Amino acid sequence: MTDRPLALVTGASRGIGAAVAEALSDTHRILLGGRDAESLAALAARLPDAEPWPVDLSDEAAVAEAAAGIDRLDVLVHSAGVARLGEVAGSPAESWRANFEVNVVAVAELTRLLLPALRSANGHVVVINSGQGLSAREGWGPYAASKFGVRAFADVLRAEEEGNGLRVTSVYPGRTDTEMQQAVVAGEGGEYDPAKYLRPESVAGAVAAAVLAGPDAHLTDITVRPRPHR
Template sequence: MADRPLALVTGASRGIGEAVARALGGTHRVLLGGRDVGALSRLAGELPDATPWTVDLTDEAAVADAAAAIPSLDVLVHSAGVARLGTVESSPAQVWRDNFEVNVVAVAELTRLLLPALRAAHGHVVLINSGQGLSARAGWGAYAASKFGLRAFADVLRAEEEPNGLRVTSVYPGRTDTEMQQAIVAGEGGEYAPERYLRPDSVAAAVHAAVTATPDAHPTEVVVRPRPHR
């Protein structure tokens, strides 16, 4: 299967990242990015041609070493992220640093290191953003700011790299049924009802559609919201 395109999906051990890896697994070789070796190994065993890529994205040296081993890359999906929530009053500097370190800085650095591989393949970068990257709400300040930053990064990357043959897509899912969402709802003191939220595989389907778009098309932004009545 070496003739199939190669995709790297970060955050592939669970949630949207896992769903994206499964969606791409039918058409791509997949590098499964994450830190949970057991979860990544189990997922690799379920896909036709997948390999765990166990790297801590905040470890710059480890990321550099791992990226250097990839000479050509067709698809890079940034799904790894954190959500440290709180009001401005209750969010010290470390909350802001945590959100930006994973949601922006790590994304920018991994992309930078993989640009030669992406250019070699005329590849595609997909960034899983959030509804909070379009419209911020109270209590989500640091997280929303990081997602606005991710949006800006995608716009700049697109402007700089489209002439080099790259496509860059921002995907903005609404609230999605994941472990992260369960923790958020618990923190809000609400009752968790999965049917209110998007399914991860629905977000993954949007990613797959963007990645497999015809060569003449550049899907720059995809917004996916849960339907209140199904």
């Protein structure tokens, strides 16, 4: 149904982003943001009213061109991200820049470009943050700093735009069973056990709860942690 609200989900080719797209697909039309066009097309084929939005968020010109085609947007979910970890002593400037470019700058720029469309719909911006955006751990410096940065971005956006009808939610998942998590555990030299981690669908459920909350409710910050015993 074309009159359903429209949601754009970045990082939708896999992991939390794909799970969020599926969780919202019963109530929203979905734009599936990401770089893997093949994965986006496969997901779009499974969802009732979805289409790929293949854009490299690090390409400012491409992002601006793609965003210009959206004049009304009900939900923007920022799920795309990178995790370049390391101790401060061993993390060169490139590691810090890589995290900040995707986890902060790309989030801020896409939001800025889409603010008119979001304001038109009294829309909702959801930022998938991390437990590292609340409490930084040793060895996670560049990534944690970027997550603290995007937390500040979301707080400022909320303060500036709530009067324009926007809702802004930060979601802080604990460690989640994704390809990114597998790479992190491999880098740490650990053995990967998916039972230790959140399922992407559980994080997506928290996003859906915020998005589908009644118009009187504004869920500003949601923390989701894996249960040690299930």
